[in-house]
Amino acid sequence: MKNKFILLFLVSSLVLVGQAPGYMGKRFLMGYSNYFFLSGIGPTAYSSVPNGELGLNTTHCINFEYTIKDRTNVCLSVQKSKTGMDPGDIYYVVYNSSYQDTYTANYKEKPYKPLQIDSYNIGLGFKFFKSGTLAPIGKYKKLEFLILLNNLTYKKDAFYIYDYNSQQSAYVTIGRGDYNFNTISIAYTMGRSRVLFDRFVFDGGIRFGFVPGGVNALLNPDGDVFSEGSYSARTFNERDFKNATYTRLFRYQLVNFHLGIGFLAF
């Protein structure tokens, strides 16, 4: 249904093409962009310590654009992003028949490797070029809706606790170690593009985005993937994962710079 809607939308957009000039009559653009931001507020997928290591979070993006009006491009993009996450202190609760013990668990994979969040994003949006210019040249503002198909992986038995009953440290297993879940993001980009040699489009800008938490249930019709049972030791911990993941994704989408190169096909 979703796909049908997108297709219908694209077809209706093309009808508007009418007299849009594009660049020298070329309206269709294929390109690659790289979105990047320093990993100051979270680890990258390759960080060797949970925090404070300088790195670069990147998203690879293949984008397709079509000029539908003098100053408007419709944009479809497929993106792959990869980042790391450190869940911080997690409460590990052990239920016994008469009591429950609560421990603090830390993720300690050796050598250190943060939890991996891999996302395939599908973006649909519009680029609105500045008054006076003609797409695809000049300053633009882009409003984009992204569907994020996320995969969270980690080594599930790499959580380390200190058992104060036995006075010993131990590794415990938390969660499945592999979760798929979807979410959406809304992004706003301010950029500028140029055409060189009448064929190549160079693009650069800054993107601001956010991941609205409230609508995620709609995108995960099988229920919250993190809730696996109503009464389990895992439930509480996995909610922590969930919150940490959303927060990480939110931050990941928050600010990005991008550089891209494209090719005016026809």
Place this chain on the structure above:
Amino acid sequence: MMHKSLFRKIVCIAITVLLFNDGLVAQYATDYTPLKSSGMLPEEFLRTARSLSEEDLKTMGYGTDRIAKQQFTISSNYFLRDLLLSGDVLVNDPLTNYVNKVADELLKNDPELRKQLHIYVTKLPDVNAHAFDKGFIFINAGLLAQLENEAQLAYVIAHEITHVVKKHSVNQYIENIKLDRGISTYETGSYEARDIAKYSFSKDNETEADAEGLVRIKESGYSVKALSGAFDVLQYSYLPFELVEFKKSFFEDEFLILPDTLFLKKTSEIKSNDDYDDTKSTHPNIRKRRGAVEPELVVADEASRKKYLVSEEEFKKAREIARFESCRLYLIDRDYVNAIYAAYILLEKYPENLYLKKIVAKALYNIAVTESNSNRNKPKYSYSVGNNARLNSKSYSIPDYEKIEGTSQRLYYMLDNLNAKELNIIALSYAFKAHKKNPEDVVLSALTDSLFSELVNSNELYMGDFSKSTKAQIIALDTAKVPVEAIDTTAEESKYSKIKKQQQKVEITTDENFTKYAFVGLLQDSEFVKRYKKASKGLTKKEEEKKDNLTYKERKKRDEQLAKENKNKYALLGIEKVLFLEPFYMKVKSAGGNEMINYFESEEKQVKLAEIQKKCADRLKLGYETVNTKNMTTTDIDRYNLNSILNDWLTERFNHGDNVDEMVVGTDEMKSLIEKYGTKYLAWTGVYNEKSRKSHNTYFFILFNMETGEVMKYETRYTKSKDNVDLITSFVYNSLMHVHKSPK
């Protein structure tokens, strides 16, 4: 013996003058062809401003004020190049050739200096001449039209040569900069004092040019005494080149009788003041100039000197050509009444000259249609080009006759007192009569048709509105029908008898409604009737336009609606081929309130823009023709002339603003051009780029229909960005796409 010799001399001169005068009359008796350049293009026309400047900069050396000199050289060469390719400069034409002969005579003893000078006549109506330090001197056709003799022309050239030799332009430029900065030794006082000093410095240069010019004349064989009237030429330059009483019979015929009330009994006297305040003038006033020069007009060998060293015949021929040219140039400048008056003067001499009749017909036509338009209350559209509003609404009105001095005032007064209908009738009458005498002339024929159309559509005058019988015939008929009783002077006259008598008197003596009888003669002409019927076919009297009932809001809404319809109408034009004029490109840098043109880059970008146009047209498969002057060779004189015709046309079209009904003078010349290139569409593109803290671009594209003068497409784009090639390409492509694509 002595007497006999003198007598022979006089007879010879008289015969020569008579022959010469007859020759001129014979030459221009029937027609005149506007001046065109011919032969090979001089090398200096083919060089870029950059190459001209680089050559100058190499030889400049490292003296004082080097930076200012460099700036001046670059800008001066840019404007020189601009002028050379503007189409206003004539090459190898009779006027330029003659002026150069005079310069040869003047500089016979200084061949080195002569070699450095390039002297041309420019197709401009102002009484003026100017020089560039690089050795270029330009004499306006308007000045040649006013001169009295060859010696005066030689003095004008000598004056300009002094400007060149003394490098007055660059000195003035440097001094102005110093005065602005307060470091000039010429004046160190207040800002106001330094500002006035700039004018004083210029005046000093002019005084020097007057004095040195006179020295040069004294060194030549030209009569010094002949210069005594030279300053009169300047003083009275605002008057036409001759003062001839304008006769009302000029527009009249047996039946079209203009009321005497339309003609001033006495025209205002010429009260030119030669002692005007010249504090803020670049030239000293005429009295000072005359006072400085005239006492020096004495030489011991005056008797052996001559007014004419080249020849009197050539001078008079050149002046006559300049006068013929002036008529056309006045028309281009939208100075219609002056054009009619100048043509009138020449028509006294050449009554059958077709060119002059066409000048009068075109000028009358344009006055008539602009007058009709001003009554039509039609919506106005505004077009602006670059930073200059050049194609906006420009209403025309006949200049205030009270400000006109001399004999031409009668014509101004007459035309100013005619309404749209009367002007239309007079213009039609004149054009049709000229057409009858020259039936093969397509311009007069087309003008006649347009005036019929104007008469019917704008002024709603149909054949029934005109009498086929003369006023006298009608009165005779009325008198026969209602005989006026013989008045017995002895008997007491009743009040009512007196009223009747007075009414009859009024009917006989009044001049009101003279237009009713204007076509009595023409309505006997079958062609006139046929054309009139054709113009009014299917049309009847329309209801009065309820223009005054519209409120401001309603009128604005209607105008917006019309503008929208107009925009939609011309969204896609489906044009196959376009003739491109050389594009406009100007890059300006603004800093501290000063604007500096980046001359080199402007020139290079202009070339680039022409390439972009070609590239976009090719991509769209739009037929592309151009009259680009950037890559001309010495044999490209035809292209040079073509550029001149197009520039004249464009200048005039811009002068008309949004009044598309006004006829562009060069339209008849454009017809051959349209045939040659196979398109009637002329495109002009341009970019104005200004860089202050940020870059701003104004791009424009205008497409004209050269047949009608109509603006088919007008587009401007303002962007706050650099003028990158891709940005400009996208604009040009978009404009051309709308020109070429057909509406579905």
